[in-house]
Amino acid sequence: MMARVISACGGTGGFIGACLMFLLIVDALAAPWVAPFDPLKVDMLNALSPPDAAHLFGTDQNGRDVLSRVIWGGRASLEVSALAVLIGGCGGVGLGLLAGFFSGGWLEQSLMRVLDAMASIPLLIWAIALVGILGVGSVHIAGFTFGNEVKLLALLGVLYIPTLARITYTTALGEAGANYVAARRLQGVSGLRIMLSDVLPNCLSPVIVQATLLLAIGIVIEASVSFVGLGVQPPWPSWGNMLADARNYLFSGEWWLSVFPGACISLSVVAINLLGDGLRDALDPRHSTSALTA
Amino acid sequence: MTDQDLLRVEGLHVGFRAGDQMRDVVRGVDLRVKPGEVVGLVGESGSGKSITALAVMRLLPPGAAITSGRVTFRGRDLMEANNSEMNRLRGGEIGMIFQDPLTALNPALPIGRQLGDAIRAHQSVSWRQAQTRAEELLALVGIPFPKERLRAYPHELSGGMRQRVMIALAVSSNPSLLIADEPTTALDVTVQAQVMELIDRIRNEFGIAVLFISHNLELVAEIADRVTVMYAGRVVESGGVETLFATPNHPYTRQLIRCVPRLDGGRGAMPTIPGLPPRIGSLPSGCPFAPRCEVAEPRCSAEDPPMRWRGEQMAACFLAAS
Amino acid sequence: MGGMLARRAGFSLLSLLLVSACLFLLTRAIPDSPGRIVLGQDATEDQVAQFERDHGLDRSVGVQYARWVSGIVLHGDLGRSFITGRSVGDEIAKTLPVTFELVVVAFVFACVFSLAAGTASALLRDTVVDYGVRLVAVLGVSVPGFWLALILIMAFAVDREWFPPGGFTPLSAGFLAHLDSIVLPTFCLGIFYMAVLSRMTRSSLLDVLGQDYMRTARATGLARWRVLIYALRNALVPVVTIAGMSFGYMFGWALIIEAVFNINGLSRALLTAIQQRDFALVQGVVMVFTFVFILANLAADIANAWLNPRIAMAAA
Numbered sequence: 063m064m065a066r067v068i069s070a071c072g073g074t075g076g077f078i079g080a081c082l083m084f085l086l087i088v089d090a091l092a093a094p095w096v097a098p099f100d101p102l103k104v105d106m107l108n109a110l111s112p113p114d115a116a117h118l119f120g121t122d123q124n125g126r127d128v129l130s131r132v133i134w135g136g137r138a139s140l141e142v143s144a145l146a147v148l149i150g151g152c153g154g155v156g157l158g159l160l161a162g163f164f165s166g167g168w169l170e171q172s173l174m175r176v177l178d179a180m181a182s183i184p185l186l187i188w189a190i191a192l193v194g195i196l197g198v199g200s201v202h203i204a205g206f207t208f209g210n211e212v213k214l215l216a217l218l219g220v221l222y223i224p225t226l227a228r229i230t231y232t233t234a235l236g237e238a239g240a241n242y243v244a245a246r247r248l249q250g251v252s253g254l255r256i257m258l259s260d261v262l263p264n265c266l267s268p269v270i271v272q273a274t275l276l277l278a279i280g281i282v283i284e285a286s287v288s289f290v291g292l293g294v295q296p297p298w299p300s301w302g303n304m305l306a307d308a309r310n311y312l313f314s315g316e317w318w319l320s321v322f323p324g325a326c327i328s329l330s331v332v333a334i335n336l337l338g339d340g341l342r343d344a345l346d347p348r349h350s351t352s353a354l355t356a
Numbered sequence: 357m358t359d360q361d362l363l364r365v366e367g368l369h370v371g372f373r374a375g376d377q378m379r380d381v382v383r384g385v386d387l388r389v390k391p392g393e394v395v396g397l398v399g400e401s402g403s404g405k406s407i408t409a410l411a412v413m414r415l416l417p418p419g420a421a422i423t424s425g426r427v428t429f430r431g432r433d434l435m436e437a438n439n440s441e442m443n444r445l446r447g448g449e450i451g452m453i454f455q456d457p458l459t460a461l462n463p464a465l466p467i468g469r470q471l472g473d474a475i476r477a478h479q480s481v482s483w484r485q486a487q488t489r490a491e492e493l494l495a496l497v498g499i500p501f502p503k504e505r506l507r508a509y510p511h512e513l514s515g516g517m518r519q520r521v522m523i524a525l526a527v528s529s530n531p532s533l534l535i536a537d538e539p540t541t542a543l544d545v546t547v548q549a550q551v552m553e554l555i556d557r558i559r560n561e562f563g564i565a566v567l568f569i570s571h572n573l574e575l576v577a578e579i580a581d582r583v584t585v586m587y588a589g590r591v592v593e594s595g596g597v598e599t600l601f602a603t604p605n606h607p608y609t610r611q612l613i614r615c616v617p618r619l620d621g622g623r624g625a626m627p628t629i630p631g632l633p634p635r636i637g638s639l640p641s642g643c644p645f646a647p648r649c650e651v652a653e654p655r656c657s658a659e660d661p662p663m664r665w666r667g668e669q670m671a672a673c674f675l676a677a678s
Numbered sequence: 679m680g681g682m683l684a685r686r687a688g689f690s691l692l693s694l695l696l697v698s699a700c701l702f703l704l705t706r707a708i709p710d711s712p713g714r715i716v717l718g719q720d721a722t723e724d725q726v727a728q729f730e731r732d733h734g735l736d737r738s739v740g741v742q743y744a745r746w747v748s749g750i751v752l753h754g755d756l757g758r759s760f761i762t763g764r765s766v767g768d769e770i771a772k773t774l775p776v777t778f779e780l781v782v783v784a785f786v787f788a789c790v791f792s793l794a795a796g797t798a799s800a801l802l803r804d805t806v807v808d809y810g811v812r813l814v815a816v817l818g819v820s821v822p823g824f825w826l827a828l829i830l831i832m833a834f835a836v837d838r839e840w841f842p843p844g845g846f847t848p849l850s851a852g853f854l855a856h857l858d859s860i861v862l863p864t865f866c867l868g869i870f871y872m873a874v875l876s877r878m879t880r881s882s883l884l885d886v887l888g889q890d891y892m893r894t895a896r897a898t899g900l901a902r903w904r905v906l907i908y909a910l911r912n913a914l915v916p917v918v919t920i921a922g923m924s925f926g927y928m929f930g931w932a933l934i935i936e937a938v939f940n941i942n943g944l945s946r947a948l949l950t951a952i953q954q955r956d957f958a959l960v961q962g963v964v965m966v967f968t969f970v971f972i973l974a975n976l977a978a979d980i981a982n983a984w985l986n987p988r989i990a991m992a993a994a
Binding site for chain 3: 463
């Protein structure tokens with residue numbers, strides 16, 4: 063049974079990645095119950111104390127428990143990157159599918175042009191610039207208040223659409239000309255039905271592989287944007303803004319402020335990459351040249 | 357075997373790595389080529405003929421290696437040769453052409469460049485001299501407008517022209533031996549004839565010996581002086597081309613010849629050899645052809661058949677006349 | 679081939695226009711008018727309106743955009759900042775060289791090392807060298823550059839003082855001092871792409887080495903180094919494409935690295951502009967970044983066309 067799970071993940075590497083991912087997801091969902099302390103609770107008496115039995119990762123400049131903040135930070139990172147991938151995935155797959163399946167029409171042409179234009183945008187610059195222009199602050203929608211990072215995740219999601227749309231489009235284009243599609247058409251099945259029930263599943267595997275790469279990049283982008291102050295706003299923790307605080311304490315030797323949040327970012331990225339590589343081997347033995355870039 | 361032999365292969369075993377072991381796909385092959393003669397190496401796919409040729413050139417793919425045997429060229433033991441000595445031989449004294457001209461030429465470089473590099477690898481001439489020689493070679497192999505063609509890329513040429521370029525590449529430094537591994541298999545029949553004619557012409561004009569490898573009996577019969585027949589990694593018969601085709605001494609050769617359609621043959625179903633050649637993993641003991649042989653006896657599967665000689669002709673069969 | 683490049687260039691220009699229009703629209707679409715931002719909440723409506731008239735902000739968006747574009751095309755003028763009154767072009771020109779140098783050095787470092795590592799890894803497949811390179815590559819891809827920067831600063835600049843912990847010493851202050859100040863930033867900037875490119879080089883080269891034409895090259899008796907060149911001419915094509923994109927992306931990540939090391943590059947300009955709500959400058963900087971990105975991709979296409987004309991012809 064174990065062997066089956068391991069091979070489903072595409073090998074030992076993929077399995078390790080999947081386990082780590084699982085931990086990350088648990089961390090994100092169960093943060094309020096898993097974190098030992100309130101991440102916002104200030105306790106100046108205990109400020110900047112090194113790791114010990116009570117505070118496994120030490121405390122920061124406001125006496126807040128670093129471990130709890132790291133746990134909540136993971137939640138923020140995963141929330142931003144996962145939702146961004148979701149948005150990008152829905153939009154990208156939808157558009158790519160339509161353009162590839164009903165190819166030759168105006169949709170395909172205009173989509174390709176827009177995709178090419180958007181592809182000339184360096185992701186991080188735009189994320190920073192656009193969030194910067196919109197301004198930093200909470201977002202109020204329909205009576206709910208969301209943190210600033212919602213802007214980031216929405217923007218990232220939109221910026222992810224071109225890559226995912228392109229992959230879906232290429233696959234859908236190939237599939238649309240396939241014999242089984244023609245056969246289904248002859249059976250009288252509507253184009254839309256064929257597109258959704260037959261072509262879509264085939265497009266999913268390369269999309270899933272790319273989505274894991276974007277998930278990894280998303281975590282690093284969220285951390286980077288929070289690092290420069292445009293992401294998750296203090297006092298709420300993000301691995302990025304924790305590193306920004308840690309920067310002030312490089313010279314005074316409070317190493318635990320930089321090491322733990324950064325190590326978590328690295329571990330998450332390693333986990334996602336391992337899982338992605340494993341999935342790529344499991345779903346599609348032919349190697350694609352989609353590299354890890356941002 | 358005389359000392360005049362250009363190429364001598366004795367007891368060659370070549371294996372592929374499978375897990376921890378080596379599985380031999382060439383199992384004790386003897387071969388010789390004299391200067392200026394054409395030796396045909398015939399066999400089905402998987403018989404090991406191409407691997408034998410690659411072993412001679414020490415161009416085996418990763419995972420494959422010579423497990424035992426000797427290969428001598430002009431009296432020099434090639435097993436002892438280091439990489440730079442082999443490089444001098446390859447393309448210099450022994451030229452090789454391969455089956456698929458489409459994939460066998462570097463798509464990124466114009467053919468003039470590839471020819472020039474090949475020439476300068478073995479002759480110390482200037483680039484300009486090399487290009488002149490390249491042009492001569494192209495003319496020699498019958499490519500029209502050779503000077504313009506030097507700038508062409510492989511994908512701009514037809515299949516037949518590409519194979520001619522390959523031949524030009526292989527003979528660019530006047531080798532004494534040309535190994536042709538299925539040179540016409542990937543070509544149309546009409547182009548096939550042209551390429552065969554070219555090989556014949558080169559052989560006659562320059563006295564180059566040829567090791568002609570093919571699964572096509574008719575082509576081999578056209579061009580070869582002597583023929584060696586391989587099956588499942590072993591030599592089953594060898595001899596002069598006329599005697600071999602007139603009086604084949606091994607059941608496999610006989611059945612092979614029978615399968616070749618003849619203009620004067622009767623109508624009706626074409627004969628085939630029933631069954632399939634053995635897979636590497638499941639090589640039978642004794643004679644490898646026994647399972648498919650019409651005249652097999654029990655001892656054929658029990659022991660390895662002896663080599664029976666009848667004059668210059670050899671057949672590895674218990675039932676061969678000697 | 680020249681025709682194909684002209685088409686790509688034209689297309690890139692179109693992308694640039696589209697992107698700039700998008701940006702322009704956005705900056706004009708936010709609720710707070712620039713006038714309000716500059717003059718503050720206490721200013722009267724009249725004062726805001728006057729400000730807008732002075733800066734041509736009262737015209738329609740289309741007209742503003744047209745003026746901005748014509749300014750760039752005809753005068754090379756990226757406009758004027760509303761906040762500081764200084765020319766956007768000047769501000770950028772002050773800080774661009776620093777960022778540019780960082781990116782170029784990091785890029786060269788990444789390319790040289792990844793080519794060497796990827797090639798060695800492919801040629802010495804499944805040996806210690808191969809495993810070592812692949813391990814470093816996985817780490818390089820996963821460890822975020824700015825965190826690596828913090829760790830390295832702690833390790834080398836604080837404890838050991840081998841390198842300065844930040845700041846940018848210009849060339850004028852001495853070559854060695856300058857070099858000292860850019861080692862850590864460029865290393866942290868380039869390591870990610872070094873990892874990516876070495877993985878790509880390795881897999882592409884392995885692919886090519888198994889091709890028939892490589893066997894022909896060896897059968898022709900070519901020297902080993904020439905055989906490698908024959909392989910690289912084909913293997914490097916996808917790598918060059920990604921490298922071109924990487925150069926553009928590096929400009930983005932330079933932002934973060936500059937923030938860690940306190941370097942006054944383009945990123946500093948951008949972040950300050952964002953803080954001050956100076957949209958003209960934001961716009962100008964983003965356009966510069968996008969322009970560099972497009973140029974880098976074009977350069978990669980040209981390099982590929984030289985490397986392997988068949989691919990270039992096929993892609994046309």
